[in-house]
Amino acid sequence: MFGYVRPYKPELKVKEYEMFRAAYCGLCWSLKEKYGGIARYIINYDLTFLAMLLTESECQPEICRGRCPASPCRKKQYLKSGDAFEFAADCSVILTYWKLMDAARDGGFKEKLVSLPTAAALKGMYRKAEKAQPEFAAAAKRLLEELSELEKANSPSLDAAADKFAKILEAAAVGADNEADRRILSQLLYHLGRYIYIIDAIDDYDDDSKSGSYNPLIYRFETGGKKLTEEQREMLETTLRHSEGLISSAYELKNKNVYDPILSNIIYLGLDNISQMVFQGRGSELKYTNTIHKSRS
Amino acid sequence: MKDPYSVLGVSPGASDEEVKKAYRDLARKYHPDNYHDNPLADLAQEKMKEVNEAYDQITKSRAQGGSYTGGSYSSGSSYNRAYSGNAGGRNTAVRSEIKSGNIGYAEQLLKQPGIPHDAEWNYLMGSVYQCKGWLDEARRYYQTAVSMDPNNPEYASALRMMTMGGGFYRPAAYSRSSMDNCDCCTTLCAADCCCECLGGDLISCC
Numbered sequence: 407m408f409g410y411v412r413p414y415k416p417e418l419k420v421k422e423y424e425m426f427r428a429a430y431c432g433l434c435w436s437l438k439e440k441y442g443g444i445a446r447y448i449i450n451y452d453l454t455f456l457a458m459l460l461t462e463s464e465c466q467p468e469i470c471r472g473r474c475p476a477s478p479c480r481k482k483q484y485l486k487s488g489d490a491f492e493f494a495a496d497c498s499v500i501l502t503y504w505k506l507m508d509a510a511r512d513g514g515f516k517e518k519l520v521s522l523p524t525a526a527a528l529k530g531m532y533r534k535a536e537k538a539q540p541e542f543a544a545a546a547k548r549l550l551e552e553l554s555e556l557e558k559a560n561s562p563s564l565d566a567a568a569d570k571f572a573k574i575l576e577a578a579a580v581g582a583d584n585e586a587d588r589r590i591l592s593q594l595l596y597h598l599g600r601y602i603y604i605i606d607a608i609d610d611y612d613d614d615s616k617s618g619s620y621n622p623l624i625y626r627f628e629t630g631g632k633k634l635t636e637e638q639r640e641m642l643e644t645t646l647r648h649s650e651g652l653i654s655s656a657y658e659l660k661n662k663n664v665y666d667p668i669l670s671n672i673i674y675l676g677l678d679n680i681s682q683m684v685f686q687g688r689g690s691e692l693k694y695t696n697t698i699h700k701s702r703s
Numbered sequence: 704m705k706d707p708y709s710v711l712g713v714s715p716g717a718s719d720e721e722v723k724k725a726y727r728d729l730a731r732k733y734h735p736d737n738y739h740d741n742p743l744a745d746l747a748q749e750k751m752k753e754v755n756e757a758y759d760q761i762t763k764s765r766a767q768g769g770s771y772t773g774g775s776y777s778s779g780s781s782y783n784r785a786y787s788g789n790a791g792g793r794n795t796a797v798r799s800e801i802k803s804g805n806i807g808y809a810e811q812l813l814k815q816p817g818i819p820h821d822a823e824w825n826y827l828m829g830s831v832y833q834c835k836g837w838l839d840e841a842r843r844y845y846q847t848a849v850s851m852d853p854n855n856p857e858y859a860s861a862l863r864m865m866t867m868g869g870g871f872y873r874p875a876a877y878s879r880s881s882m883d884n885c886d887c888c889t890t891l892c893a894a895d896c897c898c899e900c901l902g903g904d905l906i907s908c909c
Contacts, residue, residue, distance in 0.1 A: 417877075563839075563840060564839045565832070565836075565837035565838070565839045565840045566837075566840075569835075569836070569837060572836065586746055589742070589743060589746070590743060590746065593742060593743055593836075596836055597836060600836060626839070641839075641842075643868075644865075644866065644867075644868040645838050645839050645842070645868070647868035647869075648838050648865070648868040648869045649836075649838065651868065651869045651870075651871030652741065652836070652869070652871075654871060654872070654873070655737060655738060655741055655743065655747070655871055655872065656743055658732055658733070658872065659743055659746050659747060659750060670874070670877070674873060674874065674877035675877055
């Protein structure tokens with residue numbers, strides 16, 4: 407819910423941590439400004455990462471202070487960083503809407519009960535976001551439908567399912583001035599999407615095994631719902647590290663911006679830390695809290 | 704031509720040592736070993752070339768009297784996998800398509816009916832999937848290729864890279880090792896003390 411793409415706080419300098427929090431608040435502010443107060447609640451760390459990543463090299467964010475529903479007594483600092491944050495806000499609305507529509511169509515009774523009215527409430531916001539980002543909206547809709555088809559067919563290929571989600575994030579590789587930059591962003595975002603999908607599958611594996619919901623790992627490893635073996639976990643850890651390496655090698659070829667220390671921390675430390683937490687079965691600490699101070703042990 | 708100092712990320716007033724350090728850090732980052740089998744290998748190669756040229760330009764302009772010692776590293780390794788192996792007509796075409804980045808077409812060629820699914824076919828399927836980012840499928844194909852032809856170094860090397868999770872650069876500050884810079888010296892001092900207690904002397908000046 408809050409996202410997996412978070413920094414590893416113990417290795418962030420205080421000023422970097424404060425900047426990260428202000429960037430997160432900046433995305434929240436962008437959502438509120440463009441889509442209204444209710445849109446704040448779809449704020450998410452993954453999209454904060456996207457906003458920071460796509461910020462232009464020359465951009466110097468403006469530091470502002472504003473009221474926050476989560477902090478009623480003290481105003482909070484937030485960053486106004488221009489187009490990238492507005493773009494991330496548009497993507498947040500689009501992705502949330504299609505995920506809800508997906509759950510409304512394919513989910514169980516309880517899921518339908520929650521997602522149907524929520525999707526209806528977001529419809530107006532979605533139309534505005536779709537107008538702003540028609541290509542991203544079309545890609546998200548198409549790829550989530552294709553992913554749903556793969557899931558219904560109990561696809562035994564982890565990569566085939568991850569590919570659909572990875573391509574959604576890859577579709578956010580906009581704003582590149584030239585082919586080289588586009589390739590760099592595409593590889594980075596593709597493998598970030600792959601990482602998120604696989605981590606989510608590992609995190610949900612136990613619950614999905616019990617409830618009989620689709621999980622790509624059940625079919626990939628033919629587990630029949632039993633616990634993953636040590637060998638299978640090692641393979642997953644290796645493939646996640648491989649994607650992390652393809653993310654970092656792409657990032658090093660990119661022109662850096664003001665968020666570089668935070669982005670580097672997330673890419674080199676944060677992703678791995680989150681993987682370790684999920685492998686240790688501590689995913690629920692991530693799902694339902696927005697803290698970023700959970701460490702490895 | 705970009706300003707060589709900004710390419711290396713140092714100020715024009717930086718000392719020779721600072722320039723050298725900056726160059727070494729960048730060379731370590733963009734070294735071909737870190738971009739082996741990486742779709743962005745060509746961009747890393749261009750970056751490495753830019754860094755080498757910048758360092759050469761700075762050292763040349765700082766040298767006294769025309770000749771200078773030292774220079775940029777020439778990379779012994781290659782950025783791209785050297786495609787070798789049997790020259791079967793179809794497989795050669797596939798290898799050439801992969802090298803040119805036409806992954807979709809390479810995949811089409813491999814999935815045509817009637818092609819024998821031998822070791823080389825599995826290896827090439829693995830290469831195609833690796834380029835697409837389907838790392839788990841790539842590993843499975845490489846594993847099949849190696850099991851069908853265990854003595855082939857090309858297939859074994861590809862599988863080894865996958866089982867290692869690729870070989871990538873990490874900044875020193877983000878090292879995976881739990882040792883930090885102090886541990887090495889502390890360990891040596893401790894070893895020296897132990898050695899002296901036993902009548903020897905590991906480090907004569909301590």
